[in-house]
Amino acid sequence: xxxxxxxxxxxxxxxxxxxxxxxxxxxxxxxxxxxxxxxxxxxxxxxxxxxxxxxxxxxxxxxxxxxxxxxxxxxxxxxxxxxxxxxxxxxxxxxxxxxxxxxxxxxxxxxxxxxxxxxxxxxxxxxxxxxxxxxxxxxxxxxxxxxxxxxxxxxxxxxxxxxxxxxxxxxxxxxxxxxxxxxxxxxxxxxxxxxxxxxxxxxxxxxxxxxxxxxxxxxxxxxxxxx
Numbered sequence: 001x002x003x004x005x006x007x008x009x010x011x012x013x014x015x016x017x018x019x020x021x022x023x024x025x026x027x028x029x030x031x032x033x034x035x036x037x038x039x040x041x042x043x044x045x046x047x048x049x050x051x052x053x054x055x056x057x058x059x060x061x062x063x064x065x066x067x068x069x070x071x072x073x074x075x076x077x078x079x080x081x082x083x084x085x086x087x088x089x090x091x092x093x094x095x096x097x098x099x100x101x102x103x104x105x106x107x108x109x110x111x112x113x114x115x116x117x118x119x120x121x122x123x124x125x126x127x128x129x130x131x132x133x134x135x136x137x138x139x140x141x142x143x144x145x146x147x148x149x150x151x152x153x154x155x156x157x158x159x160x161x162x163x164x165x166x167x168x169x170x171x172x173x174x175x176x177x178x179x180x181x182x183x184x185x186x187x188x189x190x191x192x193x194x195x196x197x198x199x200x201x202x203x204x205x206x207x208x209x210x211x212x213x214x215x216x217x218x219x220x221x222x223x224x225x226x227x
Contacts, residue, residue: 001208008073012202015066016195022059025052037118040125044113074146081149091141102131133187136175139194144168167193
């Protein structure tokens with residue numbers, strides 16, 4: 001584990017940390033007796049008036065950068081597993097693309113909040129919500145096949161590998177079993193499980209200790225110890 005490797009390993013935990021802090025800085029508005037579309041526009045106006053809004057947006061963008069780094073690093077750790085690692089890479093890239101498309105919808109509503117009708121605002125935010133639900137598939141693929149690749153290569157322990165496969169399978173199964181869910185309640189807990197798994201393996205690899213090989217080499221048959 002070089003210093004550069006540790007940066008890649010810790011990028012997974014950085015994604016989790018930055019995404020949570022960015023979301024917390026924006027906060028949630030109070031529900032009022034307005035139409036859903038107008039409520040969305042009022043919420044965007046509240047965010048615009050929040051002095052921490054720009055910092056929160058920057059953190060969310062940096063969170064995605066950290067996720068991109070982590071997906072790339074994870075592939076380099078698991079590439080000896082062949083198509084399992086390649087499938088995990090595709091799943092990670094697809095999850096990132098799904099999030100960026102959803103983020104585009106949110107930015108559009110925020111920028112055009114003063115000129116947008118409540119009906120259009122609601123339509124765009126519903127597309128954002130649907131993107132979050134669909135994101136369960138690539139996230140599940142990412143966790144499932146990355147864990148399978150880790151089990152094959154021995155990059156993780158059996159517990160983390162089997163746990164990741166269970167979480168990935170659960171995410172895919174939840175999306176398939178719910179059919180066409182009417183809200184994001186079905187999305188939250190499988191997503192949180194994937195994020196937790198990512199944070200754990202990120203810290204596991206980031207804090208991995210380098211084992212010195214000098215003594216092992218000195219005691220090898222090619223270098224016998226002489227008295």
